[in-house]
Amino acid sequence: MSLFLDGTFAFGLHQDLVLEAGLSPGMDLDEATSASLLARDQVRQAIAASLNLLAYRPRAEGEIRSRLRQRGFPDGAIEETIDKLREWRYVDDQDFAERWIENRRERRPRSARMIAMELRGKGVDPGTVSEAVDGAGIDERADALRLATERWARLGELDEAVRVRRLTGFLSRRGYGFDVIRDVLKALDSDTAGDMIP
DSSP, X not given: OEEEETTEEEEEOOHHHHHHHTOOTTOOOOHHXXXXXXXXXXXXXXXXXXXXXXXXXXXXXXXXXXXXXXTTOOHHHHHHHHHHHHHTTSOOHHHHHHHHHXXXXXXXXXXXXXXXXXXXXXXXXXXXXXXHHHHTTOOHHHHHHHHHHHHHHHTTTSOHHHHHHHHHHHHHHTTOOHHHHHHHHHHTTOTTHHHHOO
């Protein structure tokens, strides 16, 4: 709803806040009340924007904070929004991290180090990241072997050295170290693969 002060448009306010505040035509509003109403409306808008983000997929708190800052919401409104989302259990970084790891392991395996980097990039607290990664029991060799087995078969028509080089690059881009890659190549039973990795 549009609010006019002294006959001039001052600002727009959501209908729910107008009703909640008991505003009616002819009322006197001081600056403090106007500022309070605007602040409450910003929180309402930030919550709506956050719920819209969460409708697509779960998000970490840091990710929501970042997106709200990009949209120009003040820090106070952002923090109040995060508090509300926590209270409603719409955000939980520990749960988010555990689900992220589970999804990565099932669909797009990565090394524990790379998964931790991804979670920190999403704004998850480093302590929460460590706890989730340590608790996930990630078996890098098993995950890398599963990935490598699928990829190795697709590279079957290539020369052995090219296959090894491509598979090595593929696994290293997913964060696996050369010790894991060497073990995986040996497990693939390639005659020369294990010798080609330093």
